[in-house]
Amino acid sequence: MELxxxxxxxxxxxxxxxxxxxxxxxxxxxxxxxxxxxVNVFLFSTGGLKINEVAVVGKSADPTDPLPQALVLTAIVIxxxxxxxxxxxxxxxxxxxHSDHVDGKQDDGGHQ
Amino acid sequence: xxxxxxxxxLIPALAGMLLLLEVRERHRxxxxxxxxACVALLAVSILLLRQAWExxxxxxxxxxxxxxxxxVLVLDRLSALMVLxxxxxxxxxxxxxxxxxxxxxxxxxxxxxxxLMGVNGAFLTGDLFNLFxxxxxxxxxxxxxxxxxxxxxxxxxxxxxxxxxxxGSALFLIxxxxxxxxTGTLNMADFAVKAQALTGSDATLLSVAVLLLWVVFGLKxxxxxxxxxxxxxxxxxxxxxxxxxxxxxxxxxxxxxxVYALGFVAGPFAGLGQQALWWLALVTLLLACIGVxxxxxxxxLVAYLVVMSVGTLVASLAYGxxxxxxxxxxxxxxxxxxxxxxxxxxxxxxxxxxxVADQMLAGPAIVHGGRLSLLFFVAAIAVIGLPxxxxxxxxxxxxxxxxxxxxxxxxLVAGLCGLIxxxxxxxxxFWRTTGEGSGLxxxxxxxxxxxxxLVLSPLMTVYAEPLLQFSQAVAAQLQEPQGYIRAVLGGDV
Numbered sequence: 228m229e230l231x232x233x234x235x236x237x238x239x240x241x242x243x244x245x246x247x248x249x250x251x252x253x254x255x256x257x258x259x260x261x262x263x264x265x266v267n268v269f270l271f272s273t274g275g276l277k278i279n280e281v282a283v284v285g286k287s288a289d290p291t292d293p294l295p296q297a298l299v300l301t302a303i304v305i306x307x308x309x310x311x312x313x314x315x316x317x318x319x320x321x322x323x324x325h326s327d328h329v330d331g332k333q334d335d336g337g338h339q
Numbered sequence: 340x341x342x343x344x345x346x347x348x349l350i351p352a353l354a355g356m357l358l359l360l361e362v363r364e365r366h367r368x369x370x371x372x373x374x375x376a377c378v379a380l381l382a383v384s385i386l387l388l389r390q391a392w393e394x395x396x397x398x399x400x401x402x403x404x405x406x407x408x409x410x411v412l413v414l415d416r417l418s419a420l421m422v423l424x425x426x427x428x429x430x431x432x433x434x435x436x437x438x439x440x441x442x443x444x445x446x447x448x449x450x451x452x453x454x455l456m457g458v459n460g461a462f463l464t465g466d467l468f469n470l471f472x473x474x475x476x477x478x479x480x481x482x483x484x485x486x487x488x489x490x491x492x493x494x495x496x497x498x499x500x501x502x503x504x505x506x507g508s509a510l511f512l513i514x515x516x517x518x519x520x521x522t523g524t525l526n527m528a529d530f531a532v533k534a535q536a537l538t539g540s541d542a543t544l545l546s547v548a549v550l551l552l553w554v555v556f557g558l559k560x561x562x563x564x565x566x567x568x569x570x571x572x573x574x575x576x577x578x579x580x581x582x583x584x585x586x587x588x589x590x591x592x593x594x595x596x597x598v599y600a601l602g603f604v605a606g607p608f609a610g611l612g613q614q615a616l617w618w619l620a621l622v623t624l625l626l627a628c629i630g631v632x633x634x635x636x637x638x639x640l641v642a643y644l645v646v647m648s649v650g651t652l653v654a655s656l657a658y659g660x661x662x663x664x665x666x667x668x669x670x671x672x673x674x675x676x677x678x679x680x681x682x683x684x685x686x687x688x689x690x691x692x693x694x695v696a697d698q699m700l701a702g703p704a705i706v707h708g709g710r711l712s713l714l715f716f717v718a719a720i721a722v723i724g725l726p727x728x729x730x731x732x733x734x735x736x737x738x739x740x741x742x743x744x745x746x747x748x749x750x751l752v753a754g755l756c757g758l759i760x761x762x763x764x765x766x767x768x769f770w771r772t773t774g775e776g777s778g779l780x781x782x783x784x785x786x787x788x789x790x791x792x793l794v795l796s797p798l799m800t801v802y803a804e805p806l807l808q809f810s811q812a813v814a815a816q817l818q819e820p821q822g823y824i825r826a827v828l829g830g831d832v
Contacts, residue, residue, distance in 0.1 A: 247506060252498070259505050266512045273520035295519065298468060302512055305475045309505055312482060320498050323491045329502070331495045 232272050239265030252317035252327045259313065263306040270299045343390070344399045344414045346383045347422050347459040350376055355452035370437040373448040377430040380455065384423040391419035392812075396826035398465070406465070406827050407526035413465035413827060416813040417668075421462040421593055424672055425586055427795070428679050429455055435683050435788035436579025443488040443577070450487070454480035454583065461590050465827055467518065467525045470594065471511050474559070478504050481587065484580040485572055496571035503568050507558040510551050517548035528827035531602035531820060546611060552598060553612045560591025562616075562653055563623040566646050570630065573645065574638030578686030581638070582679035582792075588649050589675055596656060596664070600817040601824075604661060616657035624650030624749045628756040637688060637697040637764055641681045644722055647753050648674035654749075655741050663740035664814040669807055670733035673799055677721045677730065680792035684715055687785055688768055693778040699764060704772040706780045712769045714789055719761040721796040724754050729799035736807060 246258025274292025282293035354376035457477025630643035695702030724730035
């Protein structure tokens with residue numbers, strides 16, 4: 228299972244970084260979203276991976292670590308708010324500059 | 340337990356919430372609320388500084404959960420100094436913005452208070468994840484503030500700033516995950532203790548985590564190669580906001596200093612990433628020189644002066660085991676205040692010149708340019724580091740503390756470049772005039788805000804001796820991380 232989670236994190240982060248480096252705002256937003264998904268899964272796994280165990284001490288012989296779950300909750304909330312803000316900003320950028328290029332360059336025939 | 344230590348976070352939080360509730364655009368009410376909160380913050384931070392000066396460490400356990408399980412706030416001399424510096428900078432910046440700039444967008448005052456809350460929280464927290472949360476608080480407020488007012492240029496610079504910082508946050512989280520995975524703690528003091536005991540692959544993972552932290556803090560501090568966002572963002576921001584942002588790069592420097600002093604001066608991880616920081620800081624200094632010389636707008640020039648101060652500070656930190664921290668702290672206070680004043684002055688000059696604004700072109704004469712030119716002259720002398728103002732004292736004591744040829748050469752070259760650039764800027768802006776201008780004359784409150792910041796530079800020269808002694812005391816406390824650790828975790832270390 229560790230291998231599976233590691234591959235998932237790797238694929239998410241790699242595609243996130245690739246999309247972040249694109250020149251249009253929409254792929255960048257998608258890239259940041261994927262990146263934060265990857266980071267969240269990574270944070271979640273830092274306490275060790277356990278199957279079918281509750282995160283409460285005393286309810287189980289080998290409880291899973293509750294702290295990463297709390298951390299990841301915080302990170303999800305913050306990441307979600309930031310993404311929402313970025314979407315609004317990207318829309319405003321397109322509205323003011325009449326282009327969805329991250330540097331505000333005008334369209335040059337649809338090339339990306 | 341004294342509850343005063345949480346006041347620098349609660350005052351702006353409450354003021355910010357009250358300001359969000361005020362929806363009827365009563366500007367006078369908003370301004371008074373914001374300014375009152377800043378005054379209260381100033382008073383509290385002076386009290387805190389006295390407390391830190393006399394009593395060593397104050398540890399505040401939130402919800403009374405024992406460290407390292409709960410989140411703690413820790414007040415020592417360094418954090419007290421930084422909180423006071425924030426308050427001293429915030430009041431003039433807000434005063435300046437309250438002359439009309441705050442009406443150019445919604446909720447300026449609320450965002451300003453939340454920004455202060457985030458900065459103060461970052462200075463006071465003793466927990467790494469909490470540091471991340473306060474970073475996010477100050478960042479999301481700064482996104483709003485950087486975009487305050489309108490204009491495509493601001494949006495473009497803002498977009499870069501936001502995307503870069505979101506990637507930075509992702510890296511920060513990865514570092515925190517690695518730290519928690521290897522040491523099982525996020526409390527800074529506990530982390531410093533547990534890190535020393537790691538061996539094998541865990542130690543390697545921890546090194547990766549700490550190097551990632553340097554990257555993230557380097558992005559906040561605007562260190563090469565992560566400073567390219569700064570000039571456009573700062574030069575584009577509204578004057579009061581840009582002045583407040585002068586403290587933001589110092590938050591990054593503070594975070595490096597704090598983590599470094601706690602766990603990486605001695606022990607198995609001693610000097611982790613120090614070499615890299617040293618060279619990157621020197622390159623930052625060099626590129627800032629080029630940026631200062633090449634700037635075609637006064638705002639960009641001042642922004643590069645901020646980058647220059649960051650290079651100076653980080654290099655002095657990376658030079659040796661906290662030897663140069665005392666003069667670096669003096670220089671930090673000086674450069675923050677003077678750069679803040681320069682951002683305000685830049686706006687006054689741009690207003691006075693009308694259409695040409697702050698571009699380095701011949702333009703109409705500035706209305707009431709005499710007073711402005713005098714202020715500009717004083718600020719320029721201070722920021723370059725010519726005698727008799729505080730920049731000189733700061734640079735001389737830094738040069739004494741860092742006897743390294745590369746640093747000497749670069750710092751002196753930086754001073755020379757600053758001198759050339761600022762004298763060229765001054766003569767272009769004030770003397771190459773083309774007839775009578777139609778710009779706006781500065782309001783009295785504008786000048787008062789600039790003066791409030793600028794007058795601190797001569798004061799810092801007059802009281803250089805006690806101030807340097809104070810920064811020595813701060814550095815001495817940083818060199819004894821055991822005291823911090825014992826204060827947070829109790830006596831069993």
